[in-house]
Amino acid sequence: MQPIISVSHLSKTYATGFKALKDINLDIRKGEIFALLGPNGAGKTTLISIICGIVNPSEGSVVADGHDIIKDYRAARSRIGLVPQELTTDAFETVWATVSFSRGLFGKPKNPVHIEKVLRELSLWDKKDSKIITLSGGMKRRVMIAKALSHEPQILFLDEPTAGVDVELRRDMWEVVRSLRDTGVTIILTTHYIEEAEQMADRIGVINQGEIILVEEKAELMRKLGKKQLTLQLQGVLETIPGALEKHGLELSQDGDELTYTYDTQQERTGITTLLRDLNEAGIRFRDLQTKQNSLEEIFVSLVREQRS
Known part of the structure; x- marks a missing residue:
């Protein structure tokens, strides 16, 4: 099967001389949940930022759903949804307004049917007219996912999606992510909760000091190294x-x-x-x-x- 994301010889060196990524080669399969693990400063955020078009690479290439992220930026970026760690939106906007606005940022025409579908799937429909400031932490996390799904991406990056939420909400989020995978969305997850990766991931990648040190099926990894x-x-x-x-x-x-x-x-x-x-x-x-x-x-x-x- 053709990978939905293909990273080839990717490196990133900042102006200070710091090498954040060193010759990364990585293929992500369509429809899988891929957990990217690594300690702080390992290069996880830099790698995601390059794939999502936020940071430019120093060397190498990335192809997302058949589109080069540099040469065909708009098409590549339209395939990708990103859920950051922090909610960056107007606290006094309604759920419906902020999710609809995110769709418009990608040049997509209005589609209230799709927005309703996303909000219902994330158990946000009854909060559609609520202002962001009134929502609980768990609901705000769901709004972030809804915003990332508003333009119908095939690839979804989740950067620490359950950081700071309680155990019950975390398990609810796991169910949300699994249901997204079941609809065909490819999920790339970064997390500091190893339990999260153990529960959800199909494959595990470990990055440290800017290098991928292991990519393995979760079950096979547990079999070989456990x-x-x-x-x-x-x-x-x-x-x-x-x-x-x-x-x-x-x-x-x-x-x-x-x-x-x-x-x-x-x-x-x-x-x-x-x-x-x-x-x-x-x-x-x-x-x-x-x-x-x-x-x-x-x-x-x-x-x-x-x-x-």
Whole structure:
């Protein structure tokens, strides 16, 4: 499938000499939710700003839905919607007015049917005549998405869409984003909430120090890099781990009543089978067991730390 966004050898060097982006190559697939993760200063905002036509690149090219963002700026930009972190609109405008105005900025003719559809899908229809200043934080976030969707883009950038909102509102926003993806809109999400990416993304990209260090299917990333732990709650108490079990790298709890086995997914079948056999031969019995897999956050922190070292 032809990517809906194709970034080729993209670099950005500012007048101060700071290299914000270094030879970025990235393809975004049509209809996916792509999460772009990275620490502060990694280059996420610069990359988004270039794709959206806000910042000029120093080198390289970007094609959005078949249109070069420099050579065919108007067509490329019309395909893209951007939801920034902060709401920048007249606080005394109504929801209907501000969303309709955003559509007009792209030279689109009035289309009240489409505006109504967007507002209804975002649960804003009953607030259409309300002034922005009267809305809750969660509703204002929805207005930002409505403004970005007003001109019917095929690509939607969400820059920290749930920053500062409570857990319930965050989960509501996740549902909104998923429903947009289901209509065929491609979503590119930047977030500091790793849980958000873990819940929503189809693929994960990690950027650090201006370089893409990883792009992977979320499930495959978890499979390859996610460590697992098997914790055995023993029937008795051990003072030390028997020598026959040392090869498994087990950890004994301070109370001596739990053994923890850490392994990767490629070791899962043979490792656990061998461990259970060796436990049986050593006469160690357990009354319960629990498994736990590393979260995406732990994987992300490990990747960034590894690159820095």
